[in-house]
Amino acid sequence: MNRPDPARPPARTARDGEVPGVGPSPAGTRPTRQRLSPDERRRQIFACAQRLFSERRYEDVSTTDIAAAAGVARGLVNHYFGNKRGLYLEVVRLNSTVPALAVATLPAGTLQERIDASVTWFLDTLQANGGTWLALGSGGMGRDADVERILVKAEDDSVERLMEAMGLDRGGAGQDQARALLRVYAQLARSGAREWLLRKSLGRGQVHALLAGTLMVVVREAVPAVGV
Amino acid sequence: MNRPDPARPPARTARDGEVPGVGPSPAGTRPTRQRLSPDERRRQIFACAQRLFSERRYEDVSTTDIAAAAGVARGLVNHYFGNKRGLYLEVVRLNSTVPALAVATLPAGTLQERIDASVTWFLDTLQANGGTWLALGSGGMGRDADVERILVKAEDDSVERLMEAMGLDRGGAGQDQARALLRVYAQLARSGAREWLLRKSLGRGQVHALLAGTLMVVVREAVPAVGV
DNA sequence: AGAACTATTGACAGCGTGTCAATAGTTCCG
DNA sequence: CGGAACTATTGACACGCTGTCAATAGTTCT
The missing domain is CATH 1.10.10.60 (Homeodomain-like)
Known part of the structure; x- marks a missing residue:
């Protein structure tokens, strides 16, 4: 016999998409099958x-x-x-839509300022989002090659925007290296945010300092490659 | 009918654990069922x-x-x-045994030296390992709550050793924060190594610089909390 | 050799999946 | 307004996969 997994709730019979006005049909009358677009x-x-x-x-x-x-x-x-x-x-x-790692509108200013703005905006977005995106990275969802492809693509998009925000998208060679560095940073950002919002082991200030500090290291390292 | 997934290879009939000396039995004779310990x-x-x-x-x-x-x-x-x-x-x-993030024997010396030693040793281990561990983090394996628990535990062990290596395990309060910071660093290390060994988008030197730089930021941030 | 032990098998019951012809709302047109 | 054309929806079918369990057959002990 297929022993039911104890963790598995009993199969639902109740409808979920029930039309608000239409209550449960009186016993005996079969609820007419409804046809939607x-x-x-x-x-x-x-x-x-x-x-x-x-x-x-x-x-x-x-x-x-x-x-x-x-x-x-x-x-x-x-x-x-x-x-x-x-x-x-x-x-x-659908769920992999990444909260952008950086502001859309790049504020002019020192590198330090732009970095701080980026991090602030990222953390704000995440806080508003409320952790549903974070759960995706490691949580209840299964991962495999196909899933990974989707996630990687979403991350790449996000990295691209970060490239612009950091002003790294205008250099000649070495752009791929810069991108790689930012991908690594993206992982750090995700995991840092997880400690803050999910595990609650770090405060926002600490995470901010960590991300900003790392991003500084990353960009400094990327700059010579890009040749800015 | 259960349409077979095109990606799925045909079911294997051949034996995998065949005893070297024992070839396939001649047709007609049923291979006597072998009993192992x-x-x-x-x-x-x-x-x-x-x-x-x-x-x-x-x-x-x-x-x-x-x-x-x-x-x-x-x-x-x-x-x-x-x-x-x-x-x-x-x-x-079994597969989640993490290559330790740090050397077992802590070399005395400046913080910078200890960090460099740590990173070097980590990258060496990984290079020898040949990417089988890296694949685990995001690759073909499915992930869910139970799997996550296992992975988190393995990571925690590794972080603990890194705490020792950085000399952060003797402070009073704030140890949990230091641990959290190192967990975040661990994600960075993993993803950096992935860019190096799997995606080959970064050279070893770059990854080393990135990890060492970040670890420096992390420890600096952890130190005031721990009160060393 | 025979008995006791136990690794291994094979069949069974039941659920889950994908397919497909039949059914029943909806719309179009005379 | 009534029937035909259209198509959203159903229900049953075939079959693979899982977990269980009594029966079977190597192995060991006496």
């Missing part, structure tokens, strides 16, 4: 999947669970998303 | 599982595959490891 239905299923995947491991969320949560036949999930994995990757893709 | 059998199955899990995603490795690779009945895998997940976690636990 593809877009709407897709979004609804997606929302349920997103919630479930954030609560449990990939392999512990069945398409049956998702369908039940959406109040829909299981086949419909496959109809819209192909297979479970496709749906999962779509969820990850 | 529990330890040996356990190790053998474990080895096959380790290989398979490093090649494909968790959910794409079936216990049938593992059993086939070991040339053994599927039930035996469950007999030894309880369930698939248990086996998987054991594999992760």
Whole structure:
């Protein structure tokens, strides 16, 4: 027998996307199957999947669970998303939108000032975001080659903006090295923020000092390569 | 029908733990079932599982595959490891042995010297290791809460040794903050090494400078807290 | 050799997945 | 307004995967 994992909550039967005005149908009358526009239905299923995947491991969320949560036949999930994995990757893709590592509008000023502005803005964004992005990096989500590709791409975008903010995007050669250094810094930033917001082992001031200090080291090292 | 994932290689039938001297039995004669000591059998199955899990995603490795690779009945895998997940976690636990972040024997000298020694030793270890540890952090392995616990524990051990090497383990209060800072540094070290060994976007010298520079920032920041 | 022990097997029950033809809302057109 | 065309949705089917357990067959002891 397939012994149920003790950590796994009982399969949901209740609907999740229930239309507000429509209460549970009186016993006996079968709730007429409601037909939505593809877009709407897709979004609804997606929302349920997103919630479930954030609560449990990939392999512990069945398409049956998702369908039940959406109040829909299981086949419909496959109809819209192909297979479970496709749906999962779509969820990850959405959640991987990285809070930019740097301000969009570069403030003129000394390097030190620009760095401080960058860090401040990054921490502000994260604080507002409330840790949902941080959880992605190491939390309940499964990781594999495909997932990694998505995450790496999101990070690269973010690094690109940081390149601009630091004024490293105008040099000639050595840009790739600068990018690599910033990628490393991005990991530090993520993990520092995690200690601050999730583990609460560091104060904001400390994290700020750490990030700013490191970013200074990184840029100093990158500058000779870029030749600025 | 369960459409086979195109990325998934056909199920192996060949034995993996075949005894060197014993070739494939001549057709017609059923290969007599061989009985090993529990330890040996356990190790053998474990080895096959380790290989398979490093090649494909968790959910794409079936216990049938593992059993086939070991040339053994599927039930035996469950007999030894309880369930698939248990086996998987054991594999992760073994692979998470972190190359220590610092030398065991602390060289006396200036802080700068100790930092350089630390970094050098870390990079040496990693180079010898050949990237198998690095792959773990973000690569083909799935991650979830349990896996994370294992990884965090391994990291904590490593951080503890780094505390000693930096001489931060004798201060009074603020040790937890110092630890947190070093955990963040550990992430930087990992990701820096990845750029060097896996992505090959940075040279060893650059990574060394980056790690040493950051570690200096980190320790400087930790010292006032610890009160050394 | 026979008995006791135990590593190993094979079959069973049940769940999860992807497919596909049938069903039932919705819309269009005479 | 009524039926036809369209298509969102369902339900059942085939099959793979998992965990359990009694039966089987090597090994060891006497």
